[in-house]
Amino acid sequence: MTTTKAAQPGITVKVQAADFDVAQLQKSLLSGSAGEGAITTFTGYVRRDNENRQVDVLELEHYPGMTERSITEIVTQATARWPVLAASVVHRVGKLAPGDQIVWVGVASSHREAAFSACEFIMDYLKTRAPFWKKEQGDKGESWVSARQSDNKRAARWQEEGAE
Amino acid sequence: MLTVLFFARVREELGCASLELAWPEAGLDLDRLQEQLCCEHGDGWRDVLTQDNMVRAINQVVVTGNSALRDGDEIAFFPPVTGG
Numbered sequence: 001m002t003t004t005k006a007a008q009p010g011i012t013v014k015v016q017a018a019d020f021d022v023a024q025l026q027k028s029l030l031s032g033s034a035g036e037g038a039i040t041t042f043t044g045y046v047r048r049d050n051e052n053r054q055v056d057v058l059e060l061e062h063y064p065g066m067t068e069r070s071i072t073e074i075v076t077q078a079t080a081r082w083p084v085l086a087a088s089v090v091h092r093v094g095k096l097a098p099g100d101q102i103v104w105v106g107v108a109s110s111h112r113e114a115a116f117s118a119c120e121f122i123m124d125y126l127k128t129r130a131p132f133w134k135k136e137q138g139d140k141g142e143s144w145v146s147a148r149q150s151d152n153k154r155a156a157r158w159q160e161e162g163a164e
Numbered sequence: 165m166l167t168v169l170f171f172a173r174v175r176e177e178l179g180c181a182s183l184e185l186a187w188p189e190a191g192l193d194l195d196r197l198q199e200q201l202c203c204e205h206g207d208g209w210r211d212v213l214t215q216d217n218m219v220r221a222i223n224q225v226v227v228t229g230n231s232a233l234r235d236g237d238e239i240a241f242f243p244p245v246t247g248g
Contacts, residue, residue, distance in 0.1 A: 044248060060247070061172050063240060066224035091247065103248055123248060129226075132247025133172035144173045147217075147244035 010086040011079065013071045015062060017094040025088060025104055033086035033108035040115035042123055044103040046096045054139040060093045060102070063131035067091075074125040078107070081121070082114035089122065091132065121158055128155040166197070166233065171242035177212045178205075187235040194220060195230040197239065217244050 010032055014020075022043055029039060046058045075087050086108040096102060105122050109115040134145040166185045175181050185197075192200075198220075202210040220227055221240040233239070 062247070063169070063171055063221075063224070063242070066221065066240070069224055127248035128245065130247050131171065131221075131242060131245050133243065134246045135172070144243070145246045147246055151248075 010084075011072065011075050012088040013068055013075065014088075014090045015064075015067050015071075015093060016090065017092060019092070019101060020090050020104060022101070022104060025090065025106060029086055029088050029106045029108050036085050036108040037110045038112045038115040039106060039108045040112070040119040041104065041106040042119055043101055044123075046098050046100045046102055048098040050136060050145070053136065053143075055098050055136050056139075057137040058096045058098075058100075058102075059135045059137070060096065061133045061135070062091075062093050066131050070130045071126060074122055074129060077125070078118040078121050082109065082118040083111075084109050084114060084118050087118065087122065089126065091126070091130070093132070124151070124155045124158060127151045165236065166192070167238045168197070168201070169238065169240040171240065173243045174212060174218070174241050178209060192233045193230055194222065194227065194233060194239065197233060213241060215243075218242075219244060
């Protein structure tokens with residue numbers, strides 16, 4: 001399944017089961033942001049070990065519709081906050097194996113500071129606001145991954161900084 | 165008609181992914197909908213739906229506290245998110 005949502009020019013959000021090609025994604029981002037001076041990207045991979053459990057399979061469930069909508073909103077917030085010309089998010093769902101790519105965020109801007117900050121902001125908010133849920137299967141059986149307080153703290157940091 | 169969706173651990177614990185309810189003439193809010201589900205399905209559902217960290221969304225937007233509902237709304241119950 002592939003879902004694409006273009007909220008405004010320069011924003012691309014995809015939720016898909018298929019793997020993605022990082023080089024191709026960066027190329028697309030560059031072509032959508034001609035003349036920009038910086039692209040920052042983040043690629044997340046499935047961990048081999050999580051909290052002392054060996055992970056064999058990671059299954060990602062999501063809320064179709066709300067997922068795309070909430071990621072688009074997060075990216076739109078980032079573009080309102082920093083001078084971003086183009087931004088893309090790809091997030092995979094379904095069954096993944098350790099080492100598999102799970103998420104990609106790319107941000108193009110005139111300057112590195114905005115590109116770094118917007119990319120980090122999108123990841124921090126994505127982890128705490130987009131409706132995805134991870135379930136691990138491994139050496140200690142099957143279990144839903146718990147939300148981390150550290151992720152909430154990282155996301156809350158942006159509200160403090162934004163309030164200044 | 166109301167559509168109610170359950171995701172992840174909540175879906176598994178209830179053994180239910182979605183259900184539809186007729187819209188009551190008298191109207192409904194989120195807390196009363198939750199109470200109605202608990203009454204209809206028993207204490208097992210009450211234990212799950214009243215968990216401290218339960219997230220509730222109306223029409224794909226997370227809400228905090230109670231909120232009025234309208235005919236045609238899509239309501240969702242789910243645990244804290246863990247993507248990325």
